[in-house]
Amino acid sequence: MKTHIVPDVKIQYQQGIKPSMFKSLIGRGHPEFSTKRQQDAVEFLLHLINITERHTRVHPKSTVSPAESFKFRVEERLQCLSSGKVRYTHRPEYNLPVPVPLETASHMEEVRLYNEQKKAAMAAGQQFKSDDIVRPKITLQSCLEALVCPEEVQNFYSTAISGKTTETLKYQTTPDFLWIQLRKFTLAEDWSPVKLDVAVEIPQILDLSFMKAxxxxxxxxxxxxQVTAADAAAEPPFDMAIVESLTEMGFPLRPLLNGSWKNLDDPDFLAPPPPSSASGRKIFRKFWSQCLTGTFKPDEEGVAMLQSMGFSRSQCVKALKNTDNNVERAANWIFSHPDEINSDDFTPVVSASTVSAPSASEPTFTDGPPVYELAAFISHMGTSTSVWLYVCHIERDGRWVIFNDEKVAVSENPPFELGYLYLYRRSSMN
Known part of the structure; x- marks a missing residue:
């Protein structure tokens, strides 16, 4: 028998930056993204935006961060059902996570029959064969309507009254590029993580006028x-965040709230479970002293590191105070809490030759017509919640191109309905 030698065929890839190289660079120093563990695409996107904002802010010639193209302002409306009074709050967002309301799905009877046949075949040890997978079908419109639908919140406390309230989310501004995340990952009845196997009808043109605040x-x-004088007098003079930290250390909640912390040496107070040593009681007293007096001693080295990024001392101290003097967490806290940081004086350290930029105390948002067209989408492959394999489809010159690491090809039939994260571009930009 003759042996045929097959010559080595070298697969040619495009010259450029490998996705693994990019992930390694962006994830450097991050406790999750610097590892080879599976990660969520949305979390990585927000981390990338965070890195972009951070480096843009400290760069002496930067005026506008590229991440500004994704930022929009959300309005949250709370209405007390007892008093009828309302409260409006606002916050910046970079993506729009929307629920997947299965109750609006069509042809659920066909889905039920399909699942029963599949379950029966698996129970009999047979291979289940089906030409097409039958999935629940919903529309992106129904997902967006579910997002802006008033949601009832129980046991809401306000200065008006304590009771039920409704929460409604809408947008104040619209970005040039809008990320929409389908919240397909949820918990089953037994609290195990599952991915919803659902097909979502995705429009090429999306009008969000109905979501305008x-x-x-x-x-x-x-x-x-503001609360009344009587309410203020009734409020406990302590920081609930510190109380929560103490309860996690094992201290009982009731004594912390009623002031019997002074009897720390009483064994009835310390059980269960008591601090194992005098050092534990010392830690408690330190926390409680900080709680009552409001004193906080920042890590000066951490302050210096944060100030080198362009923030004032007061902002650095505030960030370190909210993150237990952890510099890395403090840096992330600054960029994830712009409203709280910007409430203080912002005096970034810049030279006289620096190009003038809008004051960071006045967050800027792009705005325009709320009509978008689909530009790209990212799909999570498979049904497992422990395997995070993604592919991306991008529209280029009227064609859809699939990107799977270094492998790039034209997609003849893009699976629009099976995506996880969608990118829409404002139509007026074309």
Whole structure:
């Protein structure tokens, strides 16, 4: 028998930056993204935006961060169902996570029959054969409507009254590029993580006019921001965040709230479980002293590192105080809490030759017509919640191109309905 030698065929890839190289660079120093563990695409996207914002802010010639193209302002409206009063709060966001309301799915009877046949075949040890997978079908429109639908919140406390309230989310501004995340990953009845196997009808043109926030109406009464003198006197003089930290250390909650912390040496107070040593009681007293006096001693080395990024000392101290003097967490806290940071004076350290830029105390948002067209989408492959394999489809010159690491090809039939993260571009930009 003759032996045929097959010559080595070298696969040619495009010259460029490998995705693994890019991930290694962006994830450097991060506790999760610097590892080879599986990661969520949305979490990596937000981390990338965070890195972009951070390096843009400290660069002396930067005026606008590329991440500004994704940023938009969300309005949250709370209405007390007992008093009828309302409260409006606002925050910046970089992506729009939307629920997947299975109750709006069509042809659920066909889905039920398909699942029963599949389950019966597996129970009999047979291979289940089907020409097409039958999935619940919903529309992106129904997902967006579910997002802006008022949601009832139980046991809401306000200066108006304590009771039920409704929460409504809408947008104040629209970005040039809008990320929409389908919240397909959820928990089953037994609290195990599952991925919803659902097909979502994705429009090529998306009009978000119905999600526009209207702000306070003339006939609405706002919930007071300030409490009465009697309410203030009744409030405990401590920081609940510190109380939560102490309860996690094993201290019982009730004594912390009623002030019997002074009896720390009483064994009834310390059980269960008591601090194992005097050092534990010392830690407690230190926390409680900080709680009552409001004193905080920042790590000066951490302050210096954060100040080198362009932040004022007061902002650095505030960030370190909220992150237990952890510099890395403090840096992330600064960029994830712009409203709280910008409430203080912002005096970035820049030279006289630096190009003038808008004050960081006044967050800027792009805005325009809320009509978009689909530009790209990312799909999570498979049904497992422990394997994070993604492919990306991008529209280029009227064609859809699939990107799977270094492998790039034209996609003849893009699976629009099976995506996880969608990128829409404002139509007026074309």
């Amino acid at each position: 209207s702000g306070q109406q003339p006939d609405e009464i706002l919930i007071p921001d």
